[in-house]
Amino acid sequence: MAYNNNPVHAYKEARVRTASQGRIIVMLYDEAIRQIDAASTALEAQTRQLDVVHNAIVKAQDVVTELMASLDFEKGGEISANLFRLYLFFREQLMDANVKKDPAPMVAVRELLAELRDAWEQIAATSSVTSEYRGINING
Template sequence: MEGTILAYSNQLSAYKETRIKTASQGQLIIMLYDEAVKQLDHGLELLEKDAAGKKDPGRIEKISKSILKTQEIVTELMASLNFDLGGEIAQNLFSLYTWFNKELLGANIDQDILRISRVRNMLNDLRSAWSAIIATTSMEGIKSPSTGVNIAG
């Protein structure tokens, strides 16, 4: 049974790796937003359990890891902005991503459900906006570069 689980895990990892390597820029952006929202949802779920009176000190580390993973994703989005092509939109996204990371830092320290929820909802809104843009433009036809994501605005 253990061998079957390991084989399935290896196949799933290979599928995910292929999916990422063959994704367009737009698809990669959506994947990053999806993962950021997923990580914050996980952290919020754990925080809500603590708030419901089911305190578990072991959850603090898991909550922190979820928030830190989201900060890493936001930082990747920041680093991949193309200010030459993206202009004002790229500058505005950079400011927003900076604010996300500051909010998440404070929310992680304070274990603040409201601040995490606010960032989560805004990331989800951005994800929806990118999804709509991708659906209505030819951006999906552009293959991603082998190094990082390049957001053109």
């Protein structure tokens, strides 16, 4: 890990390192929502900052990809499979929004992300195990 003098970065890194798995998922949802909001704001601006729109949507897609990668199909079964399909839908909608510079798909994805985020917030509230105390699966 590189030495960093930025206290904000250090705080954020410590927050992630000590967060429970559920809390990390909530943070990912928060970031995806934040990026969609940034894209929507830039798209609605009089200057239509298309580079900002593009970059924010790509970041939101990256977060959704991370959510997809975090799915455990063995433990999650049908729920994981359903979430995977939903995340694929999110990525397709965000890609469509980016190509067409259309806010409608972003609005739909944001609403669904917010609902999922709230559900994960409730799950995270019931789990108090932090990441530093969790075991790591080394079986691959």
